Amino acid sequence: MKERENLWLRPEQPARGPRPRFGRAEMTRAAIAIADAEGLAALSMRRLAADLDAGPMSPYSYITGKDELIELMVDAVTAEFLRPDGAACGDWRTELRDLARRMRSAMHRHPWMAEIGLRRQAASPNRIRLFEQVLGVLDALELSMDAMLTTMIMIFVHVYGFVQIELADQEAQRHTGLELSAWMRRQLPYIESVVSAGDHPMFARMTAEAGRTLTGFDERWEYGLERLLDSIQGSAGGRRAAGETRPPV
Amino acid sequence: MKERENLWLRPEQPARGPRPRFGRAEMTRAAIAIADAEGLAALSMRRLAADLDAGPMSPYSYITGKDELIELMVDAVTAEFLRPDGAACGDWRTELRDLARRMRSAMHRHPWMAEIGLRRQAASPNRIRLFEQVLGVLDALELSMDAMLTTMIMIFVHVYGFVQIELADQEAQRHTGLELSAWMRRQLPYIESVVSAGDHPMFARMTAEAGRTLTGFDERWEYGLERLLDSIQGSAGGRRAAGETRPPV
DNA sequence: GTTAACTTGATACAGCGTATCGAGTTTTCC
DNA sequence: GGAAAACTCGATACGCTGTATCAAGTTAAC
Numbered sequence: 343m344k345e346r347e348n349l350w351l352r353p354e355q356p357a358r359g360p361r362p363r364f365g366r367a368e369m370t371r372a373a374i375a376i377a378d379a380e381g382l383a384a385l386s387m388r389r390l391a392a393d394l395d396a397g398p399m400s401p402y403s404y405i406t407g408k409d410e411l412i413e414l415m416v417d418a419v420t421a422e423f424l425r426p427d428g429a430a431c432g433d434w435r436t437e438l439r440d441l442a443r444r445m446r447s448a449m450h451r452h453p454w455m456a457e458i459g460l461r462r463q464a465a466s467p468n469r470i471r472l473f474e475q476v477l478g479v480l481d482a483l484e485l486s487m488d489a490m491l492t493t494m495i496m497i498f499v500h501v502y503g504f505v506q507i508e509l510a511d512q513e514a515q516r517h518t519g520l521e522l523s524a525w526m527r528r529q530l531p532y533i534e535s536v537v538s539a540g541d542h543p544m545f546a547r548m549t550a551e552a553g554r555t556l557t558g559f560d561e562r563w564e565y566g567l568e569r570l571l572d573s574i575q576g577s578a579g580g581r582r583a584a585g586e587t588r589p590p591v
Numbered sequence: 592m593k594e595r596e597n598l599w600l601r602p603e604q605p606a607r608g609p610r611p612r613f614g615r616a617e618m619t620r621a622a623i624a625i626a627d628a629e630g631l632a633a634l635s636m637r638r639l640a641a642d643l644d645a646g647p648m649s650p651y652s653y654i655t656g657k658d659e660l661i662e663l664m665v666d667a668v669t670a671e672f673l674r675p676d677g678a679a680c681g682d683w684r685t686e687l688r689d690l691a692r693r694m695r696s697a698m699h700r701h702p703w704m705a706e707i708g709l710r711r712q713a714a715s716p717n718r719i720r721l722f723e724q725v726l727g728v729l730d731a732l733e734l735s736m737d738a739m740l741t742t743m744i745m746i747f748v749h750v751y752g753f754v755q756i757e758l759a760d761q762e763a764q765r766h767t768g769l770e771l772s773a774w775m776r777r778q779l780p781y782i783e784s785v786v787s788a789g790d791h792p793m794f795a796r797m798t799a800e801a802g803r804t805l806t807g808f809d810e811r812w813e814y815g816l817e818r819l820l821d822s823i824q825g826s827a828g829g830r831r832a833a834g835e836t837r838p839p840v
Numbered sequence: 841g842t843t844a845a846c847t848t849g850a851t852a853c854a855g856c857g858t859a860t861c862g863a864g865t866t867t868t869c870c
Numbered sequence: 871g872g873a874a875a876a877c878t879c880g881a882t883a884c885g886c887t888g889t890a891t892c893a894a895g896t897t898a899a900c
Binding site for chain 3: 871872873874875876877878879880881882883884885886887888889890891892893894895896897898899900
């Protein structure tokens with residue numbers, strides 16, 4: 343375990359030299375606190391150092407650069423994606439639904455995580471644990487390894503994408519300084535001009551319903567999640583013919 | 592049309608003053624050329640101005656800032672997502688499959704588009720045209736407007752996410768300067784240590800198969816796309832019971 | 841006790857987005 | 871026709887970024 347972490351990144355504790363004033367864990371915690379509170383854009387190496395009461399270049403004693411800092415942050419939040427120990431229930435559909443909800447709520451706590459998205463693919467301890475858990479759940483579906491991996495990708499893509507869209511507005515708002523409604527109102531005249539031109543009937547129907555009947559994002563999220571789980575169910579047992587259900591486990 | 596574009600952004604042609612040396616379209620084209628060739632990180636306002644043989648602040652005469660530049664770029668590439676005029680075939684499944692493939696190949700030509708991802712949600716002419724086309728196709732499925740919108744989100748999320756993962760490696764490679772294999776080899780010792788520790792059996796199975804039997808990304812993409820289309824098919828007609836097919840259109 | 845390994849902080853460099861301002865150019869209005 | 875408004879354009883500058891470099895101080899090992 344210790345040895346493994348040392349293989350992931352270079353060893354933390356030095357052989358000689360003065361005792362470090364803090365550790366990688368504290369640095370990661372401080373960085374996450376900044377990004378949670380003020381967004382990823384507010385996180386800079388100087389700012390992190392200042393929050394730790396250290397000189398501007400101090401963080402570089404612990405990590406090689408900002409990329410590694412973000413790798414540490416991502417790994418830390420990935421831990422919040424994991425199923426708590428001993429909480430396995432045996433039903434793959436429930437397991438995957440709970441996983442997706444855990445991921446979403448973790449990204450609500452750490453919006454920058456959704457912002458980073460699927461771009462960081464580096465192996466890290468908690469990422470590997472997450473893979474292990476997801477593959478362990480998918481194992482009940484009698485898929486080929488290829489299908490299992492693609493299914494896992496589909497789950498991650500779905501969750502990250504939905505949360506990105508959910509959080510896009512409030513991130514844009516933070517970035518531009520406009521309030522949410524002001525940002526939307528900025529494009530309203532253009533949208534209305536398109537609608538009234540009459541050559542986009544479906545789009546017009548959408549905006550017409552947007553004002554009254556459309557549900558909130560929570561309902562959309564749950565609906566989309568069940569559709570995703572349906573598609574996984576449909577691919578179980580190696581068969582992929584549409585409309586074919588899988589025999590009970 | 593002209594009027595509509597003027598509502599989207601402020602008018603392009605000034606009433607008085609010297610003739611602009613170039614237009615917004617040329618600026619957008621130059622910016623896309625930079626991002627295509629050298630990545631989004633290489634695109635700066637100064638660099639763009641230099642490529643246009645203009646002073647550093649010249650681009651600001653045409654657009655309000657970098658955000659608007661990227662909005663223009665995104666809208667331009669979104670045009671490549673659109674179905675060519677008169678190419679509608681009537682079968683929703685074929686339409687959606689073709690749309691997904693068009694999007695993927697456009698993002699292969701413009702990898703920065705995948706990088707920007709789902710974060711930019713602003714309405715723009717081609718984005719509205721894209722909505723119109725997708726909703727027009729989904730209309731055949733007899734869904735509620737809510738379900739249609741969520742389905743559309745699912746499609747975009749799926750395509751963007753898959754392409755992001757596909758391109759993540761080569762983007763990381765461009766960013767760090769390492770070759771692809773070197774980047775992967777960097778984490779290989781750690782992965783091997785995890786596997787040989789024995790407490791991640793599923794992950795070990797995955798890496799074992801990765802060397803021999805696993806297919807390339809093209810096959811994964813096609814498999815995932817058909818699963819997505821299955822799940823849309825399953826939700827048709829307002830019914831959502833798993834395994835229920837829709838009567839032929 | 842010496843030396844090697846390390847932390848720390850200052851300084852510096854090249855780059856970024858863009859605010860500001862002055863000068864030049866073209867159109868509109870009186 | 872002349873004045874003024876509206877615009878382009880370029881230079882300069884500010885505050886910010888990641889981080890390379892280097893000197894000084896601290897600690898453990900030999």
